[in-house]
Amino acid sequence: MGFIAEGNTLAWEDAEQHANYIREHGIIQLLNILKSNKDRHGDDFKWGDEVEYILITNDTFKLKLRANEVLDLLMLEEKRNHGNVDHLWRPEYGRFMIEGTPGSPYEGLGRQLLAIQQSLVKRRESVQRYLKPEESILTVTCYPRMGCKGFTEPQAEVKGPVAESQFLPDMVINPHFRFSTLTANIRKRRGSNVSINIPMFKDTFTKEYVDQQTYISPDQDDKAINQPYNIYMDAMGFGMGCCCLQATFQLPDMEEARNMFDQLAPITPLVLSLSAASSIFKGYLSDIDARWTVISQSVDDRTKEELGKIGLNKNKFVINKSRYDSIDCYISRSPQFRSEYNDLDLVYDKDVYQKMVENGIDGLLSKHFAHLFIRDPLVIYSDKIEIDDEKHTDHFENIQSTNWQTVRFKPPPPGASIGWRVELRSMEVQLTDFQNAAFIVFSAILVKAIADLKLNFYVPISKIDENLKTAHKRNSVVNDKFYFRKNIYNNNSPNGSVENEYELMTINEIFNGKGEFIGLVNVLKNYIKSLNFDAETNQTVNRYLNFISQKASGEIKTISTWTREFVQNHPAYKHDSVVSEEIQADYLKLCLDITNGVVYDEEIQGNFERLDSN
Template identity: 50%
Template sequence: MDAMGFGMGNCCLQVYLIVDRLQMALSAASPFYRGYVSDIDCRWGVISASVDDRTGEERGLEPLKSNKFRILKSRYDSIDSYLSSCGDKYNDIDLTIDEEINKQLLDAGIDKLLAQHIAHLFIRDPLSLFEEKIHLDDENESDHFENLQSTNWQTMRFKPPPPNSDIGWRVEFRPMEVQLTDFENSAYVVFIVLLTRVILSYKLDFLIPLSKVDENMKVAQERNAVQEGMFYFRKDIYKGCNPVLDSSSAAQNGLDSEGDNEYILMSIDTIINGKEGVFQGLIPILNCYLENMEVDVDTRCTILNYLKLIKRRASGELMTIAKWMREFVDKHTQYKQDSVITDKINYDLLRKCDSISKGEERCPELFGDPVNRGK
C-alpha cells in the first residue's frame, strides 16, 4: 500500500468550496483494506502514510544533512495554516516554510498569511515532471506552480485561477468519503454548499486552534466516530471575527484563557442536530436560513430530504457506510471473526453495493424507509 494504485483515489467526495473534520466521520465509508477489516472507518490516514515521501531527515529521525527542512506532516494531511486574518491567531502549530520563497513573496507585496502558505508548499520537491512542460512561460502558464500545488494533498486546498482564465478563486473541501448513491453524495455536497451560504449570510465563526483541528482529524477516522467521537467545536459561532493584526506571539505562546473557553468537546449529534443549553445545531440553523429564502416547493423538498439524511446519520438513527459494511461482513457465513475478508465475502459485498447504488435494492439502514431516491 505504498503506491497510488490500490484504489484510494476512488474514495473521495470532493467539493470546490469550504466545515470541519466531522464531515469525514459523518461520511465514513472506508473500513477495509487489502482484504482485512481495519480499526478505522476513513481513508485519510491510510493515504497519508501511503504517499508519505519524507526522508528520515525530514521526518526528524536523523539530523539534517542532505535535506533542508524538518517536515512535520505527509504531503497528504490536514491543513497547516489558516489564510484569513480572522484565523491568524489560531495558527498555533509549527509551520515549516522556505524563507527565501517567503521573502520573495513578501517583497512582491503578497499578503503575509498567503505568502507563508505558498512558502510552505515549496518545502517539498515535485513528484513528477513532463518533458514538454519543462520550458514554460511562467507569466502565462501556471503548470510549474500546479506541479507542487497539486501534489500537496491537504484537507482544504486554496486554488488561485490559472493565468488568462475566467475561472474564479476556489477552495477545495476534501475530507469527505464518497458514498454508494448519488442521493447520498448530493446530500453531503448540498449540506456543505448551504453551510457556506449560511456562514457568509450570518457571518458565522467556526474557527478554533489548528492544533484542535488536528485532534479532531484523528478522532474522525476512528471506528464509529460519528456516534462515539467527541470533537472540539466553537461554542459561540455568532460572536464574529476578531482579527489579530500581529499574532506571532499568539502562535508561539498559545491562546489566552478566554481563547481556551471558546470551544468545547461536542458529539457530532450535538453539532449537527443541536442540544439545548449547549449548541443550536447546524441543521436548525440551515432550516432557519431556508425559511427566509425564496425556494420553490420541489427544490425545498429535495433539500429537506438531503438534510434529513444528514440529521439521521448524525443522530445514529441511520448507519454510515462504514458501519453498514462492517455489519454485512460480520454477518456473512464465511466470516470467522479473524478480520479476513475472503474473496467470497468481498464479491458478495460488492454485488450488494452495486445493487444498492443502482437502485435495484433498498437499504433502509442507510437511507431510511421509505426514501424518495429521486430527491
C-alpha cells in the same frame, strides 16, 4: 486528481535536478497570478462536485483494469462537442477509476440543487453506455480486497518496476505517465516503498500475525519489523486507489475565499466522520473507518532527513506531515481570526516567504504558500520546463496539486474567467446518488451560509488535527467527541482565552443541537428560508438535510459501520477479521443492488430514498 499535462515525464534522478528551477518559477507564476487577481471582485457563487467511481466485474467482483478505455470514449465526446457536454470525465490514479464532474459549474443556490442528483444519475448512465454487460461502476470508497491474490481482471503480476509492490501489480496504475511517474518518484525520493500501516480490527479469532507482514520501513530504523494486528500496505495505489467526494466553491474575491478556506478547515473532520465509508483494507476488517490516513501514508515521500531520523544534509526541512494531510495554517484576515489559532509550528520556506513579502503579499498568505513550497515537484514534463511565466502556471500548479490537503485554496488560473475558489476535500464517496447529492448539497448550503451569516468555526488548528484523528475511529459519529466552537455567531473576544471558545461535542450535538445551540442542520434550515426556494426545491433540500441530520444522530449508519456489520454477520465470516472473496462478492453485489434500486436498506438509506425508486 488535479493537474494533468501531456508529455514526457522525468524519472526522479532527472526531476531532482530541476526541482529548484520549478520552485523558483512556480513562485514567479504565483506572484503573477496574485498581482493580476488580488483586487478581483464580484465573481458569482459557482460551484461543482467531483465524484470518483470504480469499475468492477459484476459476476466475479474483481477490479476491472479498463476504466482508461472507457474514459477515452467519454473524453472523445467532450472533444467532439468542444467541451459543451453534460459531464466532464477525468482520469484518476487507478486504471479502474474515473472521476466525473458537471459539464460546467452550478451557478448560485436554487433549482441547481435539484440538478445535482439528476447529474449524478445521468453520469452513471453516461458511463454505462460504454461498459460491457459484465462490467459495472460503483461509488465504493475502498475496494475491500485491494492487494489480495487475484483481485484484478485481468490478473497481473506484482513486483513491477514502478511500485515494486509485493501486493499491487503496476497494471492497477492508470497508464497516463503522470501516475506511474508519481508512484516511482515518491518511492525513489523517500528511498524505499511507502509503508502504510493501520490497525487491524481484533476479533475473537484474529491472528496476531498474518501473512506478508514483514517489511522494511525507513520510519522504523530500517529494521524488518513484524507488528501484531497490523494491516501493512506497500504502494501508492492502496491510498490513491480510494474514491473521494469533493466540492469546489468560487467566492466573490480573494478575502472571502481566504475566509472560506479557514471556515471549512474545522468542518473537514466532521464530514469525514459522517461520510466514513471504508472499514476494510487489503481484505481485512480494520480498526479504522476512514481512508484519509491510508492515502496520507501512501504518498508520504519524506526522506529520513525530513522525518528527523538523521540530521539535515541534502534536504532543507524537518517536516511534520505527509504532503497529503490536514492544513497547517489559517490564512484569513477577517476580524474573526485570532493569531493564536495558528498554533502549529509551521514549517515553511523562508526564502519563498521573503520573496512573497517583498512583492507586497501579506505574511499570512505568504506563509501558506511558503509552506506548500517545502515540497519537491514530483512530476516534471521534459518539454515543459522553460515556459512563459506570464502566460502559464504549470510550475505553481505542480507544487499546488501535489499538496493534497483537507481544504485547497485555488487561485484563478491565467486567462480564464474563473475566480478564487476553495475546495472541500475530506469526504468519502457514498453508495447512492441520493447520498452523494445530500453531502454535496449540505456542503454548498453550508458554504453560502458561512459567507452570508458570517459563521465562525475557528478552533486552534491543532484541535482540527486531533479531530481528524478522531474522525478515523470506529463509528466516531456515535462514539466520539470533537472540538467545536461554543458560539458560531460571535466574532472573537480578543481578550478572552481561546480555550474558553470551544468544547468537546458529539457529532449529534454539532449537527442536531445542544442546549441553546440549535445545531448545524437547523442553522442551515433556517438559513434557506431566506433564500425563498420554490416548493419542490425546498422539499428536496430538506430531505437532504434531514438525511444528514439522521446520519449525525446515528439513526442512519455510516457506510463504514454498515459494511463492518455486514461482514460480521456474514455466515462465511470466521471472526478472524478476514474478508474472503465470498464475503466481498456478496458485499459488492449488495452495494450494486442498492445503487441500482433493486434492494433497499433502511440502515443506510433511512426512508429517504424510497421516493427515488418510485
